[in-house]
Amino acid sequence: MSMLKKFKQAALKSLKSAGVSTLVHNSRWRRQRLLILAYHGIALSDEHLFNGSQFISANLFRDRLELLRKSKCAVLPLGEAVERLYADDLPDRAVAITFDDGLSDFYRRAFPLIQEFVVPVTLYLTTFYSHYQRPVFDLMCSYLLWKGRSNVLDLKQLTGQDLKTDLLQRDSREAALAQIRDFARAQKFSADQKDALAASLAAQLKVDYDALLAERVMHNLTPDEVGQLSAGGIDVQLHTHRHRTPLDRELFLKEIEDNRNCIEEMTGKDSTHFCYPSGVYDLKFLPWLREAGVVSATTCESGFASRTSNELLLPRFLDNATLSPIEFESWLTGVSAALPQRRVGVQADAGGRP
16 A cells, blocks of 8 residues: 555544544535446456456445445435436435446346345446447456466467567556557457457467356346346446447437437336446537437546536546545545545456447
8 A cells, every 4th residue: 555545544534533524524515516426347256356446346345335324325316316416406415326338247246235225326338248248358358468467478379460478567468458459440350350359369368268258257238137127226328339439420429329229128218318438528529418318428537516517527436446445435425525636547448349
């Protein structure tokens, strides 16, 4: 643990002991703000060790839900929370919970806990990989490079490049991932060809790809699972079909339309809330989103949403495996909003592109 992190935790504990956290938690300032929590995956096995900014363990997620209950936070459905935010009608300590992408672990790990704690949750679903039931290419390749990090990767066998990379260091793995991803894009690989490339990568690194397929690691939810989740109270919303936001208006609107149609086929419900894939947005998207009937859109920028927030650029807080209980609690109370923030690096995007 860094000295800065130790200092921050000590400062937060002191503020809590002095009663400052409680004052902020019960303040008018906090009552006028909505904290939107963001999650991606709940680890099936070791994914939280692979990428702690994208995956947390089921035990940690349980602890977070316990803290929400203990802190007497009002966990609201996203749509209701946004409406009440702009109506200046939020309850004390308002929180909304969101998950991005829709990996299969949501059904197996997150959903049982959500049911146990009886909290509303919004799932921003990217739909291509729900129909194409193979691993999300970018994410699986990143995971394979981490799983096989004791090896030296020979890219010549995969991309034709005469380049060998020792995978022990994270920077080297990220460079190798970029080479593989760029190669697949340059070759205009189909989804099947990308999956074959991932299988070849696994074979070279001596990682059992068939075992990962059997466990549906890095797979998206199936349409049947999405239907069951929706019937069980999960609010399924827009995250684009192919996890991308083209800068061309027609292509952008097609992503929304394809995504919405797929969600409606799976759930029987319309979707009007949106999350930017990878948190990447452009101001030109805003009129296009309004044209598509989107009423709110969330980013990955840290902060509380207030009445002055643009409803199509709502900030969230991305919870992650490195966050201590006192740091998480300080976000619930609002104390953390007054402290300088260090952006959490995202190693691999859980949505992926087909």
